[in-house]
Amino acid sequence: MIAIQIILVLGFLFLFWRFLSNPGSHQVHAWIKILTFLFTVLAVVAVIFPDTANRLAHAVGVKTGANLLLYVLTLAFIFVVINIYSRGKEDERRRVILVRKIALLEAQLSKKNKK
Amino acid sequence: MNSQATAVIIPVYNEASVVGSMIRLTKKSFKNIICVNDGSTDESSAAIKNAGGVLLEHAINLGAGAATQTGIDYALLDPNNKYFITIDADGQHDIKDAVNMLDYLKKNDLDIVLGSRFLGTVENITGMKKQFLKLAALFSENTSGVKLTDPHVGLRVFNRRFAESLKLTMPGFAHASELVNRIGEGRYRYAELPVHVSYSDYSKAKGQSMLNAINITVDLFHHRISKK
Numbered sequence: 001m002i003a004i005q006i007i008l009v010l011g012f013l014f015l016f017w018r019f020l021s022n023p024g025s026h027q028v029h030a031w032i033k034i035l036t037f038l039f040t041v042l043a044v045v046a047v048i049f050p051d052t053a054n055r056l057a058h059a060v061g062v063k064t065g066a067n068l069l070l071y072v073l074t075l076a077f078i079f080v081v082i083n084i085y086s087r088g089k090e091d092e093r094r095r096v097i098l099v100r101k102i103a104l105l106e107a108q109l110s111k112k113n114k115k
Numbered sequence: 116m117n118s119q120a121t122a123v124i125i126p127v128y129n130e131a132s133v134v135g136s137m138i139r140l141t142k143k144s145f146k147n148i149i150c151v152n153d154g155s156t157d158e159s160s161a162a163i164k165n166a167g168g169v170l171l172e173h174a175i176n177l178g179a180g181a182a183t184q185t186g187i188d189y190a191l192l193d194p195n196n197k198y199f200i201t202i203d204a205d206g207q208h209d210i211k212d213a214v215n216m217l218d219y220l221k222k223n224d225l226d227i228v229l230g231s232r233f234l235g236t237v238e239n240i241t242g243m244k245k246q247f248l249k250l251a252a253l254f255s256e257n258t259s260g261v262k263l264t265d266p267h268v269g270l271r272v273f274n275r276r277f278a279e280s281l282k283l284t285m286p287g288f289a290h291a292s293e294l295v296n297r298i299g300e301g302r303y304r305y306a307e308l309p310v311h312v313s314y315s316d317y318s319k320a321k322g323q324s325m326l327n328a329i330n331i332t333v334d335l336f337h338h339r340i341s342k343k
Binding site: 089092093095096099100102103104106107108 | 151169170171172173174175177181184185188189192284286337
């Protein structure tokens, strides 16, 4: 296996586990910030020195910088999708608690009014 | 008959055409009927009111699991309720089966009795196959701790101890698996009784699609690994 394959496979597995297992934690929020920061730095460097992406790609066994960018974007996209899914689940959990509480309160209230 | 101490919980979602007659039938055997209207967009809540059931309203649709849990929570508020029955709103179950299951639960001092659509239908079976099935059941019993032929049935009877510990968190149809897990976790005394199910055209049209099994599996998987 070439370097990029190992990096990507480990990256996928790490993201899948990390963000599905604990979506709302501080750690995840911190990781989002770290990744955003790294991405910004890389983007700026890549813009100023266009050859960086290519050299980086060659270093990990990828043909061109454009391919590397695609792989990294795929990883980022999956991360975003999983994160949204997890957040949706968390929102659902809260919504369920809220709606059920309203239903129970309403029923108790109307029972009281009848008496 | 001490039907006073029994609460019947019916989760309702868009069943306006059938839920009224279903409640009237149930009333012949049980007095305390709690309907949870799970954000229906039809006239379900009017039908429930007319038929004379206690009505709880989910402001938005949450799913059968959440509706069932809301009904159980409400029933638990009354300390007189000793027994709890969950039953589907579409009239596919026979209320006589529920009465039998309740008697069986009381007589044998069980925590929960589940209906089974598949029990008692295994006839003309060869000795070899029977042994094999026994072995398979034993294996399932050892892994999940609970041996059931029909874990996704809507008709269940349980006591207060089980109701208090239930606390379903899966809002959708995955709650049935959650309930079975709870039986295993708490080492509750359980039994399955054969029940008669008649699928009307209506309930057939509304039945769960096979694709929903995928949703349930993913939900359960996500739930398992996101346990904190």
